[in-house]
Amino acid sequence: MDETRAIRLKRLIYQASYTGMKETDLLLGHFAAAHLGTLDDQGLDDFEALLDAGDDRIYAWVMGNDRVPNAYDTPVFALIKSFKES
Numbered sequence: 001m002d003e004t005r006a007i008r009l010k011r012l013i014y015q016a017s018y019t020g021m022k023e024t025d026l027l028l029g030h031f032a033a034a035h036l037g038t039l040d041d042q043g044l045d046d047f048e049a050l051l052d053a054g055d056d057r058i059y060a061w062v063m064g065n066d067r068v069p070n071a072y073d074t075p076v077f078a079l080i081k082s083f084k085e086s
Helices: 005-017 022-038 041-053 055-063 075-085
Strands: none
Touching (some): 022 041, 022 075, 041 055
C-alpha cells in the first residue's frame, strides 16, 4: 500500500515528537509541525533519514557538539538549526 503525503506527514510528525530524548522530541516535534508541510519530497526524505540517525546524534549535531556527516548536512538540517536558534 502506498503512503499518501498526508499520512507520511502525520507519521513523520509523530516520529519526530517521540524520538526517545525529551530535548530532541521538543525540537524536532515542533520543527516538524511547523515546517514539514512546506517541504518537497526530497526534503521529507532528508528529514526521515535524519530521524533514522538517532536522537543522541541529532542532538549533538544540532547543538554543535559533533560534526555533521555530509549525508545529513542537508538544507533540511540547516533549517532545523535555524529553527533552534530562533
